Amino acid sequence: MNELKYCKRCLYPSTKPDLWFKNGICGACHAFERRLTYDWENGPSVLRQIISENKINPKYDCIVPVSGGKDSTYQAWKLLKEGYNPLCVTAPTDQLTPLGRQNIENLKKIGCDYVEISVNQSVRQKINRYGFFNVGDIQWPEHLLIYTIPVHAAVLFKIPIIVWGECPQREYGAGKPEDASLKYFDRRVLEEYGSLNGLRVSDLLMIDGVDEKDLYFYEYPSSDLVEEIGVKGLYLDNYFPWNGIANVTIAQSVGFKTYDKPILGTIANYENLDNYVHGIHDYLKYLKFGFSRATDVACNLIRRNLLSRTDAIELVKQNDGVFPAYYMDKTLQEILSIYNISIDEFLAQCDEYTNYDLFVQDSCGELVLRPDGSPTLNGDFNSINF
Template identity: 50%
Template sequence: MQTRWIKYCKRCVMPETKPDLYIDGEGICSACRSFERRTLVDWEKRKQELLNILDRYRSRGGSNYDCIIPVSGGKDSHYQVIRMLELGANPLCVTATTDMLSPIGRRNIENLKRLGVDYIEVTTNPVVRRKINRIALTEVGDISWPEHVTIFTIPVRIAVQMKIPLIIWGENSQNEYGGPASAAENNTLTRRWLEEFGGLLGLRVSDLIGQNGIEARHLIQYTYPSDEELQKVGVTGLFLGYYLPWDGYQNALIAQSYGFETYHQAVEGSIANYENLDNVQTGIHDYFKFLKYGFGRATDIACLHIRRGRISREDGLRMVKIRDGKFPWTYLGVPIEDVLKEIDMSLEEFISVCDRFTNKRLFVCDSRGRLVKDKDGNLTKINYDNVEEL
């Protein structure tokens, strides 16, 4: 009989199972505490710091770009580009092609170009990429691993090749510091710094060599430049969210006014229609987060809105119960069978992989320890109905 309960933040609806989250003695999570501290920030001073950094890295005489902005075409990418253009920067936008790009994702990329920027898109070998998608799904439970790696490696490789020192990242998920560019000393990106944010999940790029015919020559774009190459150019980065108040919903509203396209309904597994619109594999990615940690994208977004006072915790909880953690039969309207076909995996094999990565301490099991599923393949969290009381 299962007796373990999941503790939830009393202010938002984030569970204690979120990696690196801490719930204090008052029952408030570290993410909510971090948001509290934003009221103490002097945002005008931070903006001036940003302007000073941009001036320091600005290309003199227009002989090169002022910075690189890694972009996917989403709402945050639009916001980053809009703000940097407003600040007078001349950016080069760089996209590491999405794993399985959706039609709306392509349209949003084309719209971003129309903001008035030079743009480079690097597409990795799709045959090799599909192999890596499958390996990463079966070994670490993350079908989007190749995308998470190349989001960081490709812009940095371009920065080295084109001798553009400054990279403008978007949101800093920890919201603790501005990035190496803000440091007076030792402000160069290093391999160690990038690997901390690169989402490798214990699977190293070198581990792929020899699997399913993958060779080192296939992994060039997945590999960081050497620390010597980074230091030679002085490649550094900053998180725009450290210097300007960051809010995904705000970013979406601003992006829409510049032509960014949202989905026609709330995205599967989410409570919003304005994010994660580019990668058709994202439904599987988010579902595995739910299997591992007991929360999905709906929880993430609900917590963001609760902290900003847009919805109550009670409403957020109801929305999460309706939308979070459903088996990803479709994503952006694409059937899961079509997504799995890309990585040469059957639905039966996929369900077996799901069960292997499911944290059984978080979900209802029968007397034999088997996961209990409804007719649609959905699981039940162990104390979902009592969150209000925690």
């Protein structure tokens, strides 16, 4: 049996992929603590120098990858406020929600030019299905395209600087300790941390009806093209303090809309509003690793002293890993039908990816289920003895 151990400060468990611990404290908490001593005063001038030294396109200063979410809305607003002219670039999500579309349209109203690059939906749905059955990630195409399409746009429009939001290796502790100080996003970061789950783009050629010509945007542009214009992916949180709650407030002030009801499986109504498939992804995450979206949100609130660890435990127990019977206004069956996946196939695949050692079992080895149908987590959130 795997014994879940938790960070002394937040609720991240030892099963979180790529997470490291020191003295019982997780990498995300260590990284946040170091940021308290950052020289934020000089951050804006450092960013200005980098953008100035790398400007090629006479009109645009940088590319901002956007989804229409709270953070990308904040990114666009912040760069405009600093006097830059960003080109917003998006790769639409797997099943874009009406609210997601509304928030994307809002980006165009705050003063940005906007480019949307969509891939062949028939091919994408085949890849979604393949990703679900082969690596347990129904959002696999999205997790790749959000990184590759902005780089393609940088090459196409000759805009070397891409300004991402937070560095995941810093904000969520997902990576080597030294990568919490990452300054640039590049091919190495994509391949190591880009949620590829061991699946290569070339593997997609095994899917019936998928040809090499269909995979252009899934591939990272060639090194020659990237180096020719000197593409550099920056993280905005290297130059300005990053706070998701503040981002929500600012984004709402310029037209960003949150959901009007609690979202199943989390404790927030202000993120992951753009894709009906988020609930499935988060549930698989819970089955594999014993934590999910509610934990991610709670940990960020704990670090910023907006939620006590004790209160967070109760909220996470109630909301994390809830069976995704629906997401926003669509049922699970409606969401799965796009990929020709039945409920029975979904349940069988969920069982295939469930780490039984993380959940309570009866005397016959069967999972003990909660009222919503999800497995009961085995362990205590106060198990912090590393």
